[in-house]
Ligand SMILES: Cc1cc2nc3c(=O)[nH]c(=O)nc-3n(C[C@H](O)[C@H](O)[C@H](O)COP(=O)(O)OP(=O)(O)OC[C@H]3O[C@@H](n4cnc5c(N)ncnc54)[C@H](O)[C@@H]3O)c2cc1C
Ligand code: SF4
């Protein structure tokens with residue numbers, strides 16, 4: 001049986017950085033499990049940058065950074081956690097810089113910083129347009145340096161605890177299909193976000209399916225603020241792949257089927273460069289009101305033709321390539337079909353500011369966790385920061401915890417048996433449903449009814465429909481591939497079941513929050529309502545499988561809620 | 567502008583029932599005795615990339631097909647495979663182009679070369695990742711570590727921009743001629759990574775030397791035959807073959823003279839300078855310390871004409887000038903060893919005396935005086951310029 005002092009599940013930025021700090025003490029045995037090789041993790045897709053008040057370009061300090069974050073969060077972030085994050089930001093940047101992250105530089109050799117949405121100063125450190133990639137790869141190289149032990153292509157199934165302490169996890173070794181129990185004194189869940197519940201309406205990787213978050217829900221522990229999902233205004237129509245804000249920054253137009261630059265109705269001054277949520281809502285409104293393009297009127301056009309081929313190739317090569325390869329459209333000659341795309345999961349596993357859950361030894365960090373530093377809306381560049389800061393904090397906390405406790409006695413065989421039986425039941429089922437069809441249905445329900453605009457009636461429909469999908473899955477979604485080795489069909493089915501559980505929670509929370517705040521926009525309650533809803537929503541699953549919804553206070557230290565105006 | 571929507575609308579209606587055949591490698595080592603191919607019909611419309619085509623198969627025709635993917639946007643490096651014999655990222659390969667080029671023939675999809683098959687298109691990635699660990703490609707920070715950031719010029723960052731873009735997809739590994747012949751060879755990507763860290767001023771000097779040493783001792787960097795295939799297949803525009811030359815150069819610069827590879831380069835540089843070409847007969851001795859006499863004798867026995875020194879060609883002097891110019895400009899990692907060149911020249915002279923190659927020698931004789939005076943002048947210039 002595999003045994004670790006600290007087992008980290010997830011090898012994106014959060015997981016790897018946690019591993020580096022946890023393995024500082026050679027006496028602590030650290031393992032990192034990931035369903036893909038570490039450098040494949042979604043952190044590698046982040047382009048824009050990472051925030052820290054280094055003040056390299058303009059006067060700045062952590063307090064201003066904290067205020068921008070709190071304001072951006074529409075006052076739902078916990079201010080103590082935000083302050084920790086922004087205060088630690090500079091030291092974290094210096095630390096990863098010392099470890100080799102090749103940041104872009106100012107002429108005098110210091111780290112360059114650029115302005116980013118919602119920030120009052122140029123505060124975003126970056127490495128060209130591949131900041132996430134270089135952070136992920138540098139942390140991976142460093143984990144090789146520190147001899148971190150990896151379980152690559154292992155899939156987390158369940159978290160095992162005894163109601164007080166965590167015992168370990170069960171997991172599937174994808175390469176040979178074997179199920180294992182892994183004993184651990186502490187487990188850090190860093191499995192990333194769950195925006196794939198919008199299926200192909202997301203900028204996220206295909207595997208961002210919230211497996212860890214769903215496992216925590218199954219373990220009877222609370223999830224927080226799950227209704228908050230950030231939509232990015234410009235995703236490609238077919239795949240949701242992100243078209244960077246830069247395309248509008250360089251002068252791209254958004255046009256509807258009448259060829260109208262419709263942003264003039266919604267943000268006459270800033271036009272296409274208005275804040276993300278406003279642009280996303282405007283696009284969605286055009287589509288909903290029948291002014292979308294195409295036979296189904298289900299998208300808007302991003303027109304870059306007037307910029308000319310030369311400028312496009314020089315300034316936006318990535319955008320041109322994405323449009324050509326993934327949409328089959330040449331932006332030099334045709335407008336690019338786009339629509340808003342689910343981009344980031346603000347909600348997640350409920351933790352305190354050290355990443356701890358209710359169960360001793362069980363931690364969460366990164367996009368999987370909700371600490372909460374992003375509240376109702378995350379600022380660009382704050383997520384890469386969040387995953388590092390709280391990855392480190394969780395690791396240090398866990399390291400301290402494990403030195404004071406012994407492993408609990410268990411051989412884990414009963415847990416393994418349970419998983420094997422479950423997998424067998426999936427394979428033995430008579431197949432009546434088609435996985436890809438069901439995934440599409442889920443995505444459509446979520447995008448059309450629990451997406452950018454929300455309203456009670458539609459969301460209640462969505463809740464029923466998601467629950468129906470769950471029933472159908474239970475009755476007839478079978479794993480048709482019976483082989484043990486690299487069984488994609490099995491992995492994708494497990495991922496889908498996780499997404500369904502989280503979609504249900506998201507919908508429920510969205511129904512319960514009868515106000516508009518940050519990314520959560522209700523047509524039937526268009527105002528923010530601090531009196532009743534300046535609270536985190538909390539959901540947990542009871543023994544009988546039903547969901548229990550409640551609220552939790554927001555921590556306010558310095559900044560009283562004000563109207564969020566830009 | 568008003569037509570924008572309609573243009574796309576037309577595209578949307580262009581539905582067609584045309585299909586293309588994908589011939590896909592299948593192998594589950596657990597149950598199959600040997601690999602086999604299976605053919606699938608995939609519609610040519612509505613499928614953007616090769617990865618989409620594989621999804622089409624998996625979702626509609628055969629859920630047992632295994633392949634890797636994650637980001638579906640060419641950043642994660644999961645989906646490299648062989649398409650009609652060439653390593654590519656499935657998610658970055660436009661399907662339309664493949665179909666056009668196939669022109670009715672099936673499109674063959676196979677796993678990357680040189681890596682064990684886990685199942686179907688999935689190969690073992692452990693080995694190339696372990697190679698990185700063996701080469702120790704990471705930043706060992708230079709002491710003292712500053713309180714804030716190291717100062718690094720934007721120009722420096724630009725120098726290692728290209729290898730920094732690597733996504734470790736191993737497309738290059740699967741195409742590499744050196745890997746084919748030498749399983750110990752660490753792979754093109756690994757040396758690009760070495761080079762990236764060697765260029766980084768924040769990395770400790772001893773560690774840089776260690777990485778270069780590892781590249782030679784553990785990674786067999788001298789096995790690269792400079793076929794340039796890695797450059798051709800890299801989906802991110804990285805040029806490992808060039809990085810490899812540079813790491814080899816670093817080996818020389820760091821004074822790792824005892825390695826055959828470095829000796830070989832020294833041999834090339836000196837002989838090419840001295841005679842305009844390399845000397846295969848001197849190579850075994852100079853590089854590996856092997857006495858070439860038996861070989862030479864054997865040739866002679868068989869009546870072959872043996873040139874212990876290559877025939878100096880007309881225009882050699884201009885050529886030498888040119889080499890010195892270039893070296894002055896490019897400041898390569900390895901200097902010409904002029905003692906060695908003089909020894910070569912002596913041999914050349916001996917041969918002149920023996921009057922072997924009359925014609926060339928005549929020409930050479932004419933320029934002789936001039937040659938040596940200009941030669942030494944250049945040399946002093948060369949060193950003076952340093
Ligand atoms: C296109 C795009 C651009 C972005 N740009 C920026 C930006 O510029 N700045 C910014 O701050 N943020 C950005 N973000 C957000 C940011 O990239 C992510 O929030 C962040 O990288 C998440 O990191 P993480 O470590 O929490 O998770 P991830 O990087 O998603 O890693 C999750 C890990 O968990 C593992 N895992 C998941 N499930 C399982 C399982 N069942 N079993 C085992 N392992 C599992 C995965 O293998 C992976 O290793 C962007 C996001 C997107 C989609
Ligand atoms: S060098 Fe290019 S082909 Fe090789 S692993 Fe890196 S990105 Fe892939």
Ligand code: SF4
Pocket residue numbers: 738741742743744745753754789790791792793794795796797806807810
């Ligand atoms: S140039 Fe060298 S590294 Fe590149 S493919 Fe050829 S042999 Fe391999």
Ligand code: FES
Pocket residue numbers: 634635636637638639640641642643644645646655656657658
């Ligand atoms: S799926 Fe990530 S590179 Fe192809």
